Structure formats: structure tokens, C-alpha cells
Amino acid sequence: MIVTTDMTAKEIINDFKENYGKVRKLLDEDSKNDPENEPYTSKYKAKEILIKMRDALANTFSTESNLDPLKGDAMLGIVLLNIGIIDMETEELTASEKVLTEAEELLLPNSSKPEIVTTLINIDNNLGILWSNRDEPEKAKSYLLKSKEFYETFKCSMQMPLPIENIIHNTADSVTGDIMVLEKAYTLTLYYLAQVYGSLKEDLKSAVYCHVTLRRQLQYNDYEPVDWSLNSATLSQFFAERNGFFQSRHHLAAASTILDQYEAKLSEDSTNDEVMLAKKEQLKHRSADVARCWAKYCILLMTASKTRLMNDAETMSEAVTDMSNLQLEDNENICGGDIKNLIFPDLDVTKYENKIGDKFILTYQDAREVFLSCQSWLNKAKEYYKLDSLASDYIELIQDSSQSYAYLAFFEEDDERRSKMHKRRIDMLEDLIKEINPTYYLQCCRQLWYELGEVYSEILNIKLDKLNKTNEKPTPHLLKKINMLCEKSIENYDQFLNSVKDKNGMMPVKLDLDVIRPVISAYAFIGRNSMKRIALDKRTQLIHVKKSFDSYQAVVDICTRDKDAAKMMHVEFSLCQEMVSILPIKIKRLETELAA
Structure with a gap:
């Protein structure tokens, strides 16, 4: 009262x-x-x-x-x-x-x-x-x-x-x-x-504050282990995307270390009630998510290393993998102005940090070590994410596995071994696409068709480069192989394009922004690969050239009616315009020769 x-x-x-x-x-x-x-x-x-x-x-x-x-x-x-x-x-x-x-x-x-x-x-x-x-x-x-x-x-x-x-x-009581x-x-x-x-949009400062929050939670033992680990692993992705592999690896190692501690604590508890089972299931789930973050770390390290090697010599001299080249306006003195301070000093994470490097990859052997680590983490994630229960996540894991093979192939110098790595990608992607229904997973199927088109093109280019380097006459087997690769690449790109078309088989007048690049790229690839097919007679050659022309014309039509597409893909648009003006001459010549 x-x-x-x-x-x-x-x-x-x-x-x-x-x-x-x-x-x-x-x-x-x-x-x-x-x-x-x-x-x-x-x-x-x-x-x-x-x-x-x-x-x-x-x-x-x-x-x-x-x-x-x-x-x-x-x-x-x-x-x-x-x-x-x-x-x-x-x-x-x-x-x-x-x-x-x-x-x-x-x-x-x-x-x-x-x-x-x-x-x-x-x-x-x-x-x-x-x-x-x-x-x-x-x-x-x-x-x-x-x-x-x-x-x-x-x-x-x-x-x-x-x-x-x-x-x-009460006033008489002691106050503490x-x-x-x-x-x-x-x-x-x-x-x-x-x-x-x-x-x-001050993303770096936001990340620094996230880190300090996590560090204080550890310092004062005021955290829930699974949530803390997931937050630390998620933050690691931000750092890795900015070439902060030193910070990214540290946050992932911290996440795995805390999960290990939590798992040990749960295993000491002999109770087996619903609450305990729920905790164990949550641990299994989030451990799989942290494993996926480790796999992403590996892929991002390979991606950044490839980009760096493909850039000019001036960029090559920069080997910064700890974000020390980034400027942080630290007028609030949140990390002493030094981004390298973003660590957890009271947590021993060497067990995980020693398993993988944080420096750019230079050699095939370096790449192989990162690749094997990536596959190991992906396999751990697949223990939880299954195709029959969590299909979308499982599909992403297979795509990540395919990408890791692609980056490993980049560092491989032997053509035959590179081809086998891409063939491994084809096997896993084709096995997957047989198992999923495009009605329910259309977006995933689109990605898989497009990637298969790319992979077949990769192997095709390896075979053609090898053929061009030798003066020997190509064997019938090699010619058949080249044509098969062309056809399979075109077939998958066509599958992708058909999935974008309407019920009448027509491409939309205005493409969604997220499909402009893949649609135009697919048409351009079909145009190029149609011309790479080796024909033993002029009639077959004419069919190939017409297919190529139709594909280039499709790009010109899309970009002519859609200014956004023309602006986004101006290089491809220009090249396709050029091919559309050249190919009719070749078509006319072949038709004349056939008529004669």
C-alpha cells in the first residue's frame, strides 16, 4: 500500500x-x-x-x-x-x-x-x-x-x-x-x-564496437557460449571480406574455443532431460554454422590471393592481411586507434590458429593446405546440414566445395590435374541437381546450371589451349571431347536462360537487376562456345554460326531495350554489337558455298 x-x-x-x-x-x-x-x-x-x-x-x-x-x-x-x-x-x-x-x-x-x-x-x-x-x-x-x-x-x-x-x-544497514x-x-x-x-554505414567502427562488446562479455564472464561463438564467427566474416585475415582467424578460433569449453561442460552433466537435449541440439547446430564460417574464411583467403596474383606488380607489393592499411577514425578511443588490438587477450586460441595461416597464398602447396582445411570444415557442417532436411543449406555447402576446387585449380600448373579438379566440380554439381526439384528450388537450380556452364567452359579452354600449343594433328577423340564440352556448356547455360524466360519462352522486357549480369554473360558464353565447336562439314558449321549469332543478337536486344542492362554490361554489349555486324557476312558466305 x-x-x-x-x-x-x-x-x-x-x-x-x-x-x-x-x-x-x-x-x-x-x-x-x-x-x-x-x-x-x-x-x-x-x-x-x-x-x-x-x-x-x-x-x-x-x-x-x-x-x-x-x-x-x-x-x-x-x-x-x-x-x-x-x-x-x-x-x-x-x-x-x-x-x-x-x-x-x-x-x-x-x-x-x-x-x-x-x-x-x-x-x-x-x-x-x-x-x-x-x-x-x-x-x-x-x-x-x-x-x-x-x-x-x-x-x-x-x-x-x-x-x-x-x-x-534501511539506513542502518551497510551499503555496498x-x-x-x-x-x-x-x-x-x-x-x-x-x-x-x-x-x-560506418562499418569498420561498427565492427570494432562489436569486438569490444564480445571482449567485455568474456572479461566479465557475462555471456551465453553458443550466442557468443556465433557472434564472433559472424564478425570474422566482416574482417575476412576486407582482407583482415589476422582478425578473422582469431575470431573464428575464439568461437571454436568457446564452443569446445561449452561442449566439455555439457558432457560433464549426466542429466538427459528435454532441456539438456535441446542444449546439445543447439550446440550441434551452431557448431555446424561456425564450421561454415571457417570454410568461408578459407574460400575468401583463396579468393583474395587469386585476385592479388592477377593484379599488377604494384598491387602485388601490398601483402597486408591484418587491415593495418585501413584508417579508423577513433576519436572515441575504443581500440587505441590500432585495429590489430582486436583480439581476446585472455583466451588461448592457438589450437585453432595453428591449423591454418592468415597470409596470402603464393604456391600450390599453400593453396592445397587451405583447400584441405576448407573441405574438412565443410564435411563437419554436412554432418548437421543434410539434403533431405535442410536442403538450401546443404546446396550452399556443395557450392562452397565446388568453389574451393576452382581456386585450387587456379594454383595448379599441370593442365591434366586442373581438368580433373574441374571434373570433380562437375560430378558434385550434377549429382546435386539430379536430387533437387526446380519447382521448389528454382533459384538454387539457376545457380547450379550457370556454374556448370562455367565449369564446362573452363575445361574446354584448357583443352583448346593445349591444342593450340602443339603442332600435332588433333585426334578424333580430342575433337569429340572438345565438341562435347561445348555442347554441355551451352546446354547448361540454355537451362539457366530458359528458367528466366516466361511461359511463352520469351525473355522479360525488363530483367530483374540481380539476373542482368548472369543472363547477358550466359548469352555471350553461348555465342563464344558455339563458334568453338569443330564442324566436319559446312552445314554443321552454319548451324553453329547461326546459334552464335542468335546469342549475340539476344544480348543486343536486351541492352537496346533496357538502359540499366546496357550500362551494367557495356563491355559485353559493345562486343556483341561487333559480332552481330560480323557474323552475317560469315553466314552468307557459308550459305553461298552450300548452295554451290
């Missing part, structure tokens, strides 16, 4: 204690059991109590009482903070902004006091969330940076923060601080800043 007449400090605190206990029970326990059609029942009940508590405290300030004013502000600040959070969670953003702003103004004069600092940080954290929800990241950032400043200023004072549970002890409540609030500040910088 809340009383608003003259009360002693002890009575005021006891009253607050009793009612705040009811509020916490409603929010922390009862709200989980609210019916689906009335999801906010417990929150609204808690808000009613909080409003009465707010009014009672306001009346206390205007009457005679021996309550310490600072303690009174701290209690009222907590009440206003909770009202603001409930308003936000029940989608009353205007009301939430108003009460949180009121709470901030109340506590701001005492921002560095142990009783106030944690609540004030939580208030500005929530104002940051509120403005982020309104798609105002700059405004959200301003509140979160204030939270950060409050924390840093308080830490310099060498005081201990006081959580509300300690503040509302609790550093963890402050540290948890500040960790949330950093986490929200990571999200806000992501919204502001």
Missing part, C-alpha cells in the same frame, strides 16, 4: 522496496505467461504500480521527511526508467521519450554519483534505442555517446556504483557497491553503438 502523507525515510524506503519487488515480479516472471491476445497485461499492471510510486515519491519531496535527497532522486530515476521502458515495449514511443527525458534531466546534475550513474547510463541507452527505432541513428548515437562519457568519467573517480537493491537498504551492474550497462552501450554505426 502506497502512503503519501508525512513518512520517515525508513517507511518511504520500505514502501518503495515492497512495491518495486511487485514490479520486478510482474516484469521478470508474470509477463512471460501473458496470453497471446493480451501480451502486455503484466507490463500494464507494473506500470500502474510504478505511476503510484512516482506520485508518492514526488509528494515526499514536497513534504517534511528525513529521506536523503540523492537517494530520493535515485529511487525516482529508477521508477521513471522502468515506466519509459514499458512505454517503449508497448509501442508508446512519444510517452516513452517524454518520461525518459524527464528522468535524464532529474539525474543529470548528479551524473557522477554512485547512486545515479548506472541508472543514468541505462536511461540514455534506452533513449538511444528509442531514436534508433525511429530511424534516427545520429540522434541515437548522441545519447549513447553520453552514456559512454558518464561511464568513463565515473570510472576515473575510483568509486563503486550502487545498484537500486543496495540503495533501498556492485561493479557488475555498471559494467553490464556499459557493455550494452557499446553493443547499441555497434548497431547505430552499422545504420550509419
Whole structure:
């Protein structure tokens, strides 16, 4: 029962204690059991109590009482903070902004006091969330940076923060601080800043804040192992995509290390109830996801190494794989301005870091080691992701495996061995496409048809290069092989193109942006490969040239009616225009010779 007449400090605190206990029970326990059609029942009940508590405290300030004013502000600040959070969670953003702003103004004069600092940080954290929800990241950032400043200023004072549970002890009781409540609030500040910088497209700064959040969770043992590992592995992909293989490998190694620790802990528990089984299943699932991230790391390392070797000598001199060549505007001093500081110093991850390098690949032997690591991680992921239960994920794993063979082939100098690597890709992709239904997995089938067209073209080019390098007359077997490769490449590209056409077999007037490049590339490949087929008579040769002309003409037609396509594929458009003007002469000559 809340009383608003003259009360002693002890009575005021006891009253607050009793009612705040009811509020916490409603929010922390009862709200989980609210019916689906009335999801906010417990929150609204808690808000009613909080409003009465707010009014009672306001009346206390205007009457005679021996309550310490600072303690009174701290209690009222907590009440206003909770009202603001409930308003936000029940989608009353205007009301939430108003009460949180009121709470901030109340506590701001005492921002560095142990009783106030944690609540004030939580208030500005929530104002940051509120403005982020309104798609105002700059405004959200301003509140979160204030939270950060409050924390840093308080830490310099060498005081201990006081959580509300300690503040509302009876005055005769001893009052002790609790550093963890402050540290948890500040960790949330950093986490929200990571999200806000992501919204502001400051991706590197967002990644740095993500890392610091993860590091603090480890430091204060405040994390859930599976979630932490998945977040660390996901962050590793960001670093790898920017050639930060040093940071990427470290975050993946940390993820695997934490999962190992968690698995060991679960294995010590002999219980076998539903909760434990669910934990083990979650571990298996997320371990497969981390394995996929390791495989992506390997593929990205091979990709970047290939790109570097294919670039000019000037670029070759740059062998930076730790992002030390990137500039980070670290005016908030989040990592000391040194991106190489993005490690977890208290975690031993050498077991995993020693398994694979973080430097660019230069030789076939280097590539083979990365390739074998990639295959190992893909096989681990396939223990969980099966074609019959999680088809889309399984298909991606096969595609990743194919790509790893493609990059290994790049580093192989022997033509026969390169051809065998591409043949291995064909086997796995064709085996897969036989098992999946285009009706349900059309997008996947498109990707597979297109990739098969590419792989057959790769082997074709290897055979033709070998033929051009020798003065020997080609054998009938080799000629048959070349024609078969041409036909299989064209067949798969045609399958891909037919999947884009409408029911009448016509290409859409306006192509979707994501298919412009593959559609035009497929037509161009068909045009080239049709001309590479070896014909023993002029009639067959004429059929091949006409097929080539039709493919080049299709590109010209698409780019003529679609400015976006012409702009995106201007090089291919120009080459196809040239071929469309040349080939009719060849067609006419062949027709004349046949008529004669």
C-alpha cells in the first residue's frame, strides 16, 4: 500500500522496496505467461504500480521527511526508467521519450554519483534505442555517446556504483557497491553503438564496437557460449571480406574455443532431460554454422590471393592481411586507434590458429593446405546440414566445395590435374541437381546450371589451349571431347536462360537487376562456345554460326531495350554489337558455298 502523507525515510524506503519487488515480479516472471491476445497485461499492471510510486515519491519531496535527497532522486530515476521502458515495449514511443527525458534531466546534475550513474547510463541507452527505432541513428548515437562519457568519467573517480537493491537498504544497514551492474550497462552501450554505426554505414567502427562488446562479455564472464561463438564467427566474416585475415582467424578460433569449453561442460552433466537435449541440439547446430564460417574464411583467403596474383606488380607489393592499411577514425578511443588490438587477450586460441595461416597464398602447396582445411570444415557442417532436411543449406555447402576446387585449380600448373579438379566440380554439381526439384528450388537450380556452364567452359579452354600449343594433328577423340564440352556448356547455360524466360519462352522486357549480369554473360558464353565447336562439314558449321549469332543478337536486344542492362554490361554489349555486324557476312558466305 502506497502512503503519501508525512513518512520517515525508513517507511518511504520500505514502501518503495515492497512495491518495486511487485514490479520486478510482474516484469521478470508474470509477463512471460501473458496470453497471446493480451501480451502486455503484466507490463500494464507494473506500470500502474510504478505511476503510484512516482506520485508518492514526488509528494515526499514536497513534504517534511528525513529521506536523503540523492537517494530520493535515485529511487525516482529508477521508477521513471522502468515506466519509459514499458512505454517503449508497448509501442508508446512519444510517452516513452517524454518520461525518459524527464528522468535524464532529474539525474543529470548528479551524473557522477554512485547512486545515479548506472541508472543514468541505462536511461540514455534506452533513449538511444528509442531514436534508433525511429530511424534516427545520429540522434541515437548522441545519447549513447553520453552514456559512454558518464561511464568513463565515473570510472576515473575510483568509486563503486550502487545498484537500486543496495540503495533501498534501511539506513542502518551497510551499503555496498556492485561493479557488475555498471559494467553490464556499459557493455550494452557499446553493443547499441555497434548497431547505430552499422545504420550509419560506418562499418569498420561498427565492427570494432562489436569486438569490444564480445571482449567485455568474456572479461566479465557475462555471456551465453553458443550466442557468443556465433557472434564472433559472424564478425570474422566482416574482417575476412576486407582482407583482415589476422582478425578473422582469431575470431573464428575464439568461437571454436568457446564452443569446445561449452561442449566439455555439457558432457560433464549426466542429466538427459528435454532441456539438456535441446542444449546439445543447439550446440550441434551452431557448431555446424561456425564450421561454415571457417570454410568461408578459407574460400575468401583463396579468393583474395587469386585476385592479388592477377593484379599488377604494384598491387602485388601490398601483402597486408591484418587491415593495418585501413584508417579508423577513433576519436572515441575504443581500440587505441590500432585495429590489430582486436583480439581476446585472455583466451588461448592457438589450437585453432595453428591449423591454418592468415597470409596470402603464393604456391600450390599453400593453396592445397587451405583447400584441405576448407573441405574438412565443410564435411563437419554436412554432418548437421543434410539434403533431405535442410536442403538450401546443404546446396550452399556443395557450392562452397565446388568453389574451393576452382581456386585450387587456379594454383595448379599441370593442365591434366586442373581438368580433373574441374571434373570433380562437375560430378558434385550434377549429382546435386539430379536430387533437387526446380519447382521448389528454382533459384538454387539457376545457380547450379550457370556454374556448370562455367565449369564446362573452363575445361574446354584448357583443352583448346593445349591444342593450340602443339603442332600435332588433333585426334578424333580430342575433337569429340572438345565438341562435347561445348555442347554441355551451352546446354547448361540454355537451362539457366530458359528458367528466366516466361511461359511463352520469351525473355522479360525488363530483367530483374540481380539476373542482368548472369543472363547477358550466359548469352555471350553461348555465342563464344558455339563458334568453338569443330564442324566436319559446312552445314554443321552454319548451324553453329547461326546459334552464335542468335546469342549475340539476344544480348543486343536486351541492352537496346533496357538502359540499366546496357550500362551494367557495356563491355559485353559493345562486343556483341561487333559480332552481330560480323557474323552475317560469315553466314552468307557459308550459305553461298552450300548452295554451290
